[in-house]
Amino acid sequence: MKLMDKDIDNSNEEFDMDHAVAEEVLDDLAFYRTIVANVCMIGKPDSDNWLLVDTGVAHYTKRIIAAVEKRFGDKAPSAIILTHGHFDHVGSSKELAKYWDVPIYIHSDEIDYVTGKDTYPPADPTVGGGTLSLLSPFFPQKPVNFKKWVKPLPENGEIPFLDEWKYIHTPGHSPGHIVLFRESDRTLITGDAIVTEKPESAVAVFIPLQKVYGPPAYFTSDWVKAEESVKKLAALEPETLLSGHGLPMEGDLLREQLHDLADNFIEQAIPKNKKH
């Protein structure tokens, strides 16, 4: 599959594609880091079906394709799955879906936000905006609309093409947010339901520490539901965690920190001015 400039409307992308490399977490799980958000790849490099989870910020299409081709050759993913519709997770979705001619799956409660029908409440700068200012050039100028490619995820929790994986509805950060979970080895992909880098701090983006944090505060719309969702995730007792922001985590350290966050959610995750 040869990448042609005319195929992708991202003419301002200039980047040495040698640097676009996915990092392997498990033999069938890898991630590629866009400016702040992770793009996940589920599936072994030689498997018939593999999925791309989230697509990072805009203008990363060519880099994502380069990272994908290094891992999967010219085998396109069977579909794109979105954990939710925030701009830092869906930025390159349309171009990628068009390029590979694949569907984009998202939870039915989130679908209006990626089909031009609804927009999220604006980011709340009063909670601290470190990464926010870094990301501002990527803010969408108009409502996101991938109507041609979007499909709702099946209601029974199944992930298309991957039998072993299920999705779990984890509202709070956004209404139709989902995480992906594989019970056999307790692998968890969380989008923004929990993250491993403190997104309100600009410094955290450059000094990655492995720590479990609550959802990015400036876009979280419902803190009560967000807490319920974090408790749900702690009960899964995950062994491996790959979140939407930050580095992967595993084992006892992951579970201890996740339980600590679930048990002390109000103190640890909710910004001071949002507590009541």
Ligand SMILES: [Zn+2]
């Ligand atoms: Zn988000």
Ligand SMILES: [Zn+2]
């Ligand atoms: Zn995010």
